[in-house]
Amino acid sequence: MILVTGASGQLGRLVIDSLLEKTAASKVIAAVRNPDSVKELAEKGVNVRQADYTDPDTLASAMQGVDKVLLISSSEVGQRVAQHQNVINAAKQANVSLIAYTSILKADTSPLLLAQEHVATENLLAESGVPYVLLRNGWYSENYTMSVAAALEHGVVGCAGDGKLSTATRADYAEAAATVLLQDGQAGKVYELAGDNAFTLSEYAEAISKVTGKTVSYQNVPEAEYTKILVGVGLPEGFAAVLADSEAGAAKGGLFSDSKALSTLIGRPTTSIEDSIKAAL
Structure with a gap:
C-alpha cells in the first residue's frame, strides 16, 4: 500500500x-485534508483517507496498513518543518518501510531560502530511523x-541574471516519484532531479518568441525591485520575497543541475521548455 x-x-494528483498507470488502484491511498475534493479518485478505486499535516490523529489513522509514503512537502512555507515532523512521526508509528520526500534540488548546498525547511526535514528523516529516499x-x-x-504582453522580468x-514539468517529477515508490531498494538514495536542458531567462524569452512568433525580451532587475513587482501583481510580500530570493539564487547556480537522474528514472527525455510553453498557450 x-x-x-x-x-x-x-503534484499529488x-x-x-x-x-x-503502473499499479492497481486498490494499492494506492490518497491522503487529503478534504476527501470530497478527490471524489473522482475514489470512483477509480483509490483509497481516500482524511489527513491533515497539522492534525497528528488524522495522520495516524491514515497510515494504518501503509507500506510506503510519499511525503509531498507542505505548501505552507514557514510551517513546513513542524508539519513534516507530524507526518514522519505517524509513519514511524505505523512501521512503514519507506518514506520518499520531495525536497529541493541540491538542498544541502542550495543558496535558496526555500532550502532551509527542506534541509531541516531531511535531518528529521535521518534522525527518525525510518528508511527514506530523497527526491530533490x-x-x-x-x-x-x-x-x-x-x-507576451510585458516581456519576461526577473532577477536571475x-x-x-x-x-522540468510537474508531470515529469510525478512520474519519477511513482517510479521510485514502485521499485525496491530505494532506501538511502538521494536523487538530484532536474530537466535535461537548462536555459537562462533570456533563452526562455527567446523560446516564447520562437513558439509564438512575437518578439519577447528579458529584463533583469535587482532582487528588491523584482520583489516589489511581484507584490504589485498581488503576491503576499513574504512569498514575493521568497520567490525573488529563489531567482537570485538561480543566478548563483542554485537551480541548475546537469544530472540526468530524472530522465533516467522516467525512461525518456524530460519535457522541453518549448513544449511546456506550447501546452500553456
Missing part, C-alpha cells in the same frame, strides 16, 4: 495518475509558463 500526502494538490526536485517549468500570457534553470 502506497500513501501519497497532499494528493489533492497539483499527477503522482496518483502515474501510479494508476528542481524548479517546475510551470513556475514560468503559467504566466506566459503576461510575458544569466543563471541557468534546469526545469
Whole structure:
C-alpha cells in the first residue's frame, strides 16, 4: 500500500495518475485534508483517507496498513518543518518501510531560502530511523509558463541574471516519484532531479518568441525591485520575497543541475521548455 500526502494538490494528483498507470488502484491511498475534493479518485478505486499535516490523529489513522509514503512537502512555507515532523512521526508509528520526500534540488548546498525547511526535514528523516529516499526536485517549468500570457504582453522580468534553470514539468517529477515508490531498494538514495536542458531567462524569452512568433525580451532587475513587482501583481510580500530570493539564487547556480537522474528514472527525455510553453498557450 502506497500513501501519497497532499494528493489533492497539483503534484499529488499527477503522482496518483502515474501510479494508476503502473499499479492497481486498490494499492494506492490518497491522503487529503478534504476527501470530497478527490471524489473522482475514489470512483477509480483509490483509497481516500482524511489527513491533515497539522492534525497528528488524522495522520495516524491514515497510515494504518501503509507500506510506503510519499511525503509531498507542505505548501505552507514557514510551517513546513513542524508539519513534516507530524507526518514522519505517524509513519514511524505505523512501521512503514519507506518514506520518499520531495525536497529541493541540491538542498544541502542550495543558496535558496526555500532550502532551509527542506534541509531541516531531511535531518528529521535521518534522525527518525525510518528508511527514506530523497527526491530533490528542481524548479517546475510551470513556475514560468503559467504566466506566459503576461510575458507576451510585458516581456519576461526577473532577477536571475544569466543563471541557468534546469526545469522540468510537474508531470515529469510525478512520474519519477511513482517510479521510485514502485521499485525496491530505494532506501538511502538521494536523487538530484532536474530537466535535461537548462536555459537562462533570456533563452526562455527567446523560446516564447520562437513558439509564438512575437518578439519577447528579458529584463533583469535587482532582487528588491523584482520583489516589489511581484507584490504589485498581488503576491503576499513574504512569498514575493521568497520567490525573488529563489531567482537570485538561480543566478548563483542554485537551480541548475546537469544530472540526468530524472530522465533516467522516467525512461525518456524530460519535457522541453518549448513544449511546456506550447501546452500553456
